[in-house]
Amino acid sequence: xxxxxxxxxxxxxxxxxxxxxxxxxxxxxxxxxxxxxxxxxxxxxxxxxxxxxxxxxxxxxxxxxxxxxxxxxxxxxxxxxxxxxxxxxxxxxxxxxxxxxxxxxxxxxxxxxxxxxxxxxxxxxxxxxxxxxxxxxxxxxxxxxxxxxxxxxxxxxxxxxxxxxxxxxxxxxxxxxxxxxxxxxxxxxxxxxxxxxxxxxxxxxxxxxxxxxxxxxxxxxxxxxxxxxxxxxxxxxxxxxxxx
Amino acid sequence: xxxxxxxxxxxxxxxxxxxxxxxxxxxxxxxxxxxxxxxxxxxxxxxxxxxxxxxxxxxxxxxxxxxxxxxxxxxxxxxxxxxxxxxxxxxxxxxxxxxxxxxxxxxxxxxxxxxxxxxxxxxxxxxxxxxxxxxxxxxxxxxxxxxxxxxxxxxxxxxxxxxxxxxxxxxxxxxxxxxxxxxxxxxxxxxxxxxxxxxxxxxxxxxxxxxxxxxxxxxxxxxxxxxxxxxxxxxxxxxxxxxxxxxxxxxxxxxxxxxxxxxxxxxxxxxxxxxxxxxxxxxxxxxxxxxxxxxxxxxxxxxxxxxxxxxxxxxxxxxxxxxxxxxxxxxxxxxxxxxxxxxxxxxxxxxxxxxxxxxxxxxxxxxxxxxxxxxxxxxxxxxxxxxxxxxxxxxxxxxxxxxxxxxxxxxxxxxxxxxxxxxxxxxxxxxxxxxxxxxxxxxxxxxxxxxxxxxxxxxxxxxxxxxxxxxxxxxxxxxxxxxxxxxxxxxxxxxxxxxxxxxxxxxxxxxxxxxxxxxxxxxxxxxxxxxxxxxxxxxxxxxxxxxxxxxxxxxxxxxxxxxxxxxxxxxxxxxxxxxxxxxxxxxxxxxxxxxxxxxxxxxxxxxxxxxxxxxxxxxxxxxxxxxxxxxxxxxxx
Numbered sequence: 001x002x003x004x005x006x007x008x009x010x011x012x013x014x015x016x017x018x019x020x021x022x023x024x025x026x027x028x029x030x031x032x033x034x035x036x037x038x039x040x041x042x043x044x045x046x047x048x049x050x051x052x053x054x055x056x057x058x059x060x061x062x063x064x065x066x067x068x069x070x071x072x073x074x075x076x077x078x079x080x081x082x083x084x085x086x087x088x089x090x091x092x093x094x095x096x097x098x099x100x101x102x103x104x105x106x107x108x109x110x111x112x113x114x115x116x117x118x119x120x121x122x123x124x125x126x127x128x129x130x131x132x133x134x135x136x137x138x139x140x141x142x143x144x145x146x147x148x149x150x151x152x153x154x155x156x157x158x159x160x161x162x163x164x165x166x167x168x169x170x171x172x173x174x175x176x177x178x179x180x181x182x183x184x185x186x187x188x189x190x191x192x193x194x195x196x197x198x199x200x201x202x203x204x205x206x207x208x209x210x211x212x213x214x215x216x217x218x219x220x221x222x223x224x225x226x227x228x229x230x231x232x233x234x235x236x237x238x239x240x241x242x243x244x
Numbered sequence: 245x246x247x248x249x250x251x252x253x254x255x256x257x258x259x260x261x262x263x264x265x266x267x268x269x270x271x272x273x274x275x276x277x278x279x280x281x282x283x284x285x286x287x288x289x290x291x292x293x294x295x296x297x298x299x300x301x302x303x304x305x306x307x308x309x310x311x312x313x314x315x316x317x318x319x320x321x322x323x324x325x326x327x328x329x330x331x332x333x334x335x336x337x338x339x340x341x342x343x344x345x346x347x348x349x350x351x352x353x354x355x356x357x358x359x360x361x362x363x364x365x366x367x368x369x370x371x372x373x374x375x376x377x378x379x380x381x382x383x384x385x386x387x388x389x390x391x392x393x394x395x396x397x398x399x400x401x402x403x404x405x406x407x408x409x410x411x412x413x414x415x416x417x418x419x420x421x422x423x424x425x426x427x428x429x430x431x432x433x434x435x436x437x438x439x440x441x442x443x444x445x446x447x448x449x450x451x452x453x454x455x456x457x458x459x460x461x462x463x464x465x466x467x468x469x470x471x472x473x474x475x476x477x478x479x480x481x482x483x484x485x486x487x488x489x490x491x492x493x494x495x496x497x498x499x500x501x502x503x504x505x506x507x508x509x510x511x512x513x514x515x516x517x518x519x520x521x522x523x524x525x526x527x528x529x530x531x532x533x534x535x536x537x538x539x540x541x542x543x544x545x546x547x548x549x550x551x552x553x554x555x556x557x558x559x560x561x562x563x564x565x566x567x568x569x570x571x572x573x574x575x576x577x578x579x580x581x582x583x584x585x586x587x588x589x590x591x592x593x594x595x596x597x598x599x600x601x602x603x604x605x606x607x608x609x610x611x612x613x614x615x616x617x618x619x620x621x622x623x624x625x626x627x628x629x630x631x632x633x634x635x636x637x638x639x640x641x642x643x644x645x646x647x648x649x650x651x652x653x654x655x656x657x658x659x660x661x662x663x664x665x666x667x668x669x670x671x672x673x674x675x676x677x678x679x680x681x682x683x684x685x686x687x688x689x690x691x692x693x694x695x696x697x698x699x700x701x702x703x704x705x706x707x708x709x710x711x712x713x714x715x716x717x718x719x720x721x722x723x724x725x726x727x728x729x730x731x732x733x734x735x736x737x738x739x740x741x742x743x744x745x746x747x748x749x750x751x752x753x754x755x756x757x758x759x760x761x762x763x764x765x766x767x768x769x770x771x772x773x774x775x776x777x778x779x780x781x782x783x784x785x786x787x788x789x790x791x792x793x794x795x796x797x798x799x800x801x802x803x804x805x806x807x808x809x810x811x812x813x814x815x816x817x818x819x820x821x822x823x824x825x826x827x828x829x830x831x832x833x834x835x836x837x838x839x840x841x842x843x844x845x846x847x848x849x850x851x852x853x854x855x856x857x858x859x860x861x862x863x864x865x866x867x868x869x870x871x872x873x874x875x876x877x878x879x880x881x
Binding site: 038043044048049050053055058059060061062063075076077081116183184 | 503628631736843
């Protein structure tokens with residue numbers, strides 16, 4: 001059973017390839033785990049080695065987090081600090097500490113602006129908390145988009161669509177659609193794919209514009225100094241709440 | 245989420261490459277191994293194994309069971325294996341303690357068909373009261389113990405464990421950690437075996453009668469099996485050495501820690517200097533295999549989560565090797581002795597040890613400290629009951645009733661969703677230990693003549709699991725206690741599993757229903773009432789009466805779990821009547837937030853809103869609002 005003493009060739013094989021590291025956080029009500037599951041199955045379909053670590057709960061308003069790593073060969077299921085390439089968050093004010101801990105300096109944040117929680121931060125404070133890592137941020141109200149596309153409870157499909165449209169997209173849209181078609185009943189799958197494509201459309205129609213080192217959402221202009229954007233974000237949130 | 249994995253694992257196709265969770269991988273392993281009787285009691289992180297298998301029962305002709313507790317579950321599975329039917333017992337680590345009584349004696353007798361025990365450890369106590377290392381059970385019971393390091397190996401190990409079990413005629417213990425169960429990995433499926441479910445029990449065999457002389461003889465037999473077990477361990481395919489060419493240093497690791505160690509040595513550029521031994525077969529330890537690894541090295545670091553199980557056994561081998569080798573690990577305080585590991589923790593230990601410098605990131609630490617200073621501004625981790633949860637109503641009623649009585653009570657908690665009452669605004673659960681302990685601890689507090697009166701809060705499934713003997717003990721010894729049973733008609737905290745109290749089995753079929761009130765009455769308590777916690781006025785009157793009465797009082801607070809009703813409403817296509825706050829009437833007194841802490845009620849810029857997406861329409865806030873400002877919302881709002 002004992003392995004032979006390795007030659008140089010074996011040692012070279014041990015050189016590992018880089019992985020794509022992705023973190024999703026949100027509440028259980030956002031279906032964070034379904035996001036992780038669809039994404040990891042799509043990645044497996046694409047031929048990647050996949051590992052995830054999931055922190056799941058049963059209470060629908062408690063916090064869930066999933067670490068998803070994919071590449072030719074993945075070791076640790078937990079992403080080391082400061083190594084995540086993409087950070088997907090459903091709850092902006094909850095995700096701040098995780099973003100600061102895990103996101104790499106050139107990482108991308110995809111953020112849902114519609115918060116379901118109470119928080120008291122002012123614009124300056126939040127921006128000062130996010131600033132070391134928040135360089136590429138895509139912001140949108142996923143609830144609104146999912147509702148318009150037909151099912152508010154599947155807002156994570158919007159984010160999957162956006163993810164597939166990124167320049168460093170970990171998985172392709174067709175593989176995500178294949179996983180959905182395989183695992184859900186045909187009527188459900190049809191509905192989900194519609195929501196998924198609305199996310200993809202958002203990215204293709206200019207949700208992703210390079211500007212001053214930041215990705216811009218066309219509905220949501222980011223000021224270059226970055227201060228006013230949070231004020232506007234909070235104002236928009238309030239408007240949403242008022243309408244509801 | 246569960247349906248998705250179930251869809252994937254039931255496919256008969258061999259060689260399919262899929263990314264599934266550890267729970268689903270073990271379920272697939274049980275299918276491939278042709279296991280016919282599978283038992284468990286719901287517990288995170290391994291509850292989903294049974295949930296994956298339950299819908300496939302008829303298709304593959306096997307039996308799954310949610311037993312009333314782990315001891316019974318173990319006995320059911322063991323009896324099947326004694327009768328030549330392959331079986332499995334799935335449990336979380338603390339469940340092993342409950343089953344251990346049966347484990348010790350049944351291992352004396354052994355089994356005839358393959359039996360596998362899957363124990364889910366929880367380093368970091370993420371979803372458990374404690375972080376226990378159950379590897380010691382394999383050691384005490386003298387049975388083979390295996391630990392997988394990936395989901396793929398978890399599946400393969402289940403199949404192999406069944407074969408080992410049949411060879412050694414002993415149950416085989418598989419210990420995996422939460423990162424295996426609550427994580428996904430790529431698994432290549434194997435062939436699904438067919439085996440027979442027609443058992444045959446040899447009643448004449450004396451090995452089933454474990455007492456006195458038989459016990460000593462069987463104990464001897466168990467020790468004689470050791471030779472075979474050693475041989476199996478020595479040639480196990482689950483142990484592996486990765487040699488580095490110029491190395492005098494090595495790491496011995498096991499389970500998920502292997503990944504952390506590999507990633508750490510990669511990041512520290514030590515790949516060519518540090519050899520790695522991964523032990524998958526931890527009991528009995530493959531002694532010669534480990535020795536062969538040790539003799540080539542001068543320094544060895546042991547990386548394993550929780551207790552220094554392999555470390556102690558490795559240290560014991562040193563005198564036999566006759567060579568000076570330094571062993572580092574938990575015993576030398578190079579690695580933390582508690583909690584779950586991560587790449588950073590292992591990297592820091594290796595950097596200090598072999599790079600001579602710390603990997604400590606000062607800039608990162610500074611930014612984290614700054615975040616701590618401002619953390620009060622961010623949204624709080626909600627950690628609360630779901631919107632519409634009957635527990636919230638039950639504890640609101642209890643809190644108001646205690647206020648009315650003007651006395652101080654010790655409120656003991658138990659294991660379940662209702663543990664979240666520890667948080668504001670309820671601040672209950674003065675003690676939480678293990679299943680059923682709320683009542684037992686209550687007995688002791690009374691006998692110690694503690695100056696405060698006692699309330700024990702316990703869930704419905706927990707009551708049937710371990711609460712009944714404790715309640716009988718209360719009545720038998722005359723303890724003054726109020727037992728507040730929170731009956732939400734499901735095992736909620738582990739993901740909505742059915743139990744005896746609702747008369748539905750693991751397969752979702754109707755069986756006999758065991759009514760909790762009948763069981764309580766049979767214990768001969770002095771006072772028993774059933775309340776609906778959402779009927780606040782009546783409930784408070786009843787609970788106040790119960791608090792003031794003397795003797796053994798039981799109040800059953802019964803209302804269906806909000807997630808179950810939501811699911812049913814969705815299936816039936818029924819719309820939920822949501823609530824809203826009328827801005828004109830709201831006086832911003834925040835009573836709704838300070839007494840209920842419902843996640844649907846949120847504040848921003850000094851205004852209070854109900855989020856229509858989150859609201860479940862229970863109406864508790866409308867009942868508690870003194871200004872009648874909370875009213876049903878019209879459909880479009």
